[in-house]
Amino acid sequence: xKASIIxxxxxxxxxxxxxxxxxxxxxxxxxxxxxxxxxxxxxDHTKDxxxxxxxxxxxxxxxxxxxxxxxxxxxxxxxxxxxxxxxVCLLDDDxxxxxxxxxxxxxxxxxxxxxxxGGPSVLDYQGQPVPSWLEGDLKVxxxxxxxxxxxxTQVSRWEYYPLSCNMAIRRSxxxxxxxxxxxxxxxxxxxxxxxxxxxxxxxxxxxxxxxxVPHALVNHLVSPNRxxxxxxxxxxxxxxxxxxxxxxxxxxxxxxxxxxxxxxYATRMFFLLIAAILKRKPLWxxxxxxxxxxxxxxxxxxxxxxRKKKHTHKAVECFVLQSFxx
Numbered sequence: 512x513k514a515s516i517i518x519x520x521x522x523x524x525x526x527x528x529x530x531x532x533x534x535x536x537x538x539x540x541x542x543x544x545x546x547x548x549x550x551x552x553x554x555d556h557t558k559d560x561x562x563x564x565x566x567x568x569x570x571x572x573x574x575x576x577x578x579x580x581x582x583x584x585x586x587x588x589x590x591x592x593x594x595x596x597x598x599v600c601l602l603d604d605d606x607x608x609x610x611x612x613x614x615x616x617x618x619x620x621x622x623x624x625x626x627x628x629g630g631p632s633v634l635d636y637q638g639q640p641v642p643s644w645l646e647g648d649l650k651v652x653x654x655x656x657x658x659x660x661x662x663x664t665q666v667s668r669w670e671y672y673p674l675s676c677n678m679a680i681r682r683s684x685x686x687x688x689x690x691x692x693x694x695x696x697x698x699x700x701x702x703x704x705x706x707x708x709x710x711x712x713x714x715x716x717x718x719x720x721x722x723x724v725p726h727a728l729v730n731h732l733v734s735p736n737r738x739x740x741x742x743x744x745x746x747x748x749x750x751x752x753x754x755x756x757x758x759x760x761x762x763x764x765x766x767x768x769x770x771x772x773x774x775x776y777a778t779r780m781f782f783l784l785i786a787a788i789l790k791r792k793p794l795w796x797x798x799x800x801x802x803x804x805x806x807x808x809x810x811x812x813x814x815x816x817x818r819k820k821k822h823t824h825k826a827v828e829c830f831v832l833q834s835f836x837x
Contacts, residue, residue, distance in 0.1 A: 512572075514544040514617060515596035515682070519578075519586030520604040521551040524560045526732060531564050533607030535571060539614055544600075545572035547593055549586040552579050582698035584691040584706045587675065591685050599685075601707075603654075603676035606632060606729040615727035616679045619663050626719025627680050627711050629673015630727025631657040642738060647794035652746040654731050663724045667715055675707035677729045680714065688713050694756060702749030705757060740796075747800055751807040763816065770812040777805035 516534060520527045527548070534546060548561050558575060565573040578589040591599055598620055602608060612630070619625050634655045645653075656674045658664070666672060675696075688710075696706035715721045736742060758769050780802035787795035 512543065512545055512596045514598045514600050514613065514679070515547055515590070515594035516544055516600045516602060516613070517547045517549065517587060517590035517594065518602045518604055519549045519551055519583050519590065520553065520557055521581075521583075521586075522553045522555045522557070523604050524553070524555045524557045526734075527557060527604040528560050528564070529732070530602060530604050530607045531560075533609075534602075535564075535568050536610055537608065537613050538610045541570050541572070544613060545574065545594075545596060547574045547576060547590045549576045549578050549590045551583065551586040552577070552581055582693055582696060583675075584693040584696040587706075588690040588693070591682065591690060594682055597682060598679050599682045600679045601675045601677070602729065603731070605732040605734075606654075606676040607732070608677075608729045612677075612727050612729060615724050616677075619722050619724060620679070620681070622720070624720050625681075625722055626684050626714040626717070627673070627678065627721045628663075628724055628727070629656075629678045629711075629722075630724045630729065632674055632676050632729055632731045633657070634733050635730040636733050636738075639733070639735060639738060643793065644740075644796040645738065645743075647797045649743055649797055649800060652743050652750075653733055653737055658723050658725075660723055660725055663722050665720050666723050667721065669708060669712060671723065672708040672711035672715075672721060673723065676731060677727065678707055678711075680710070681719075684714060684717075684719065688717055695753060697749075700745075702746050703753045703756070704746070704749055705753045709757065743800065744803075747804045748807065751804045754804075755808055755811055759815075766812065766816050770809070770816060773805050773808045773812055777802060777809065780805055 518527070518530060531546070550557050561573070561575040574593065576589055576593055578586045587601060598617060600613065600616060616628055616630060619628050632654055634650060634653055654674060654676055656677070658666070658671060691706045691710055695709055696703055711721050760766065780798060784795065784798040784802050787798045
């Protein structure tokens, strides 16, 4: 079997069905891939949807797996362990692929040096009006992803790495490099977000190629609740916490370096924000969110500079990140 398509899901049975329907319409020989749905402790009718889908598509290889530990990385790792394909292809339940998605995603793996491939995630607002303040860079908070390339291109910068809603990895690399970090991704309402990019960076650092393929496209469905500033703040808070986790180190000099870096960045963003407001820049809220996320990290950085033990102030850090004013 060439590929295993892994779809983690949590209490979104109806949206999951849209994704599964799109997978059944792929222009790829069904004998080349399997579909693994990982139910991450859903309480809705997710299992019924999967069993019915399997029944009406007997030509497809479909498996339903239940993962009781909450967290999307736990779900993805369970899917990887169960996968039989040479290539593990990751989808989100709200990211239905286009018909040529799998063909485009698998093609680059003919190069034995390619370890990871990803493609664009195009936002589908499903006919909803988009707020004017959400027309700029804040689309990334909704899982928008795309690079200005028209052919398969190798990437090596953190901000260019693909997202797990549209990502493929050689299955053999998980045994060599480890699985997705479970402390760097969504868990219930906890909006951490870097398990995918950290994995891509690990692959790149080990000497494998990471590619962006523009024709391997998925449509990312945007629900109404995500078109609000409350949701953007929620994701921004998770990104701030993720940044702290990624840059953690016990060395005081390392901690001081990141505190000074965030302080300098926040200062720059403050002046850019003031300039954007004075110039009546339409998308000034982009600048505000950059400033807000940087400032939010500073209290936690400060606490870590002076704490005695690794977990002494963990509760205080969580309180600061969850209660910082909007």
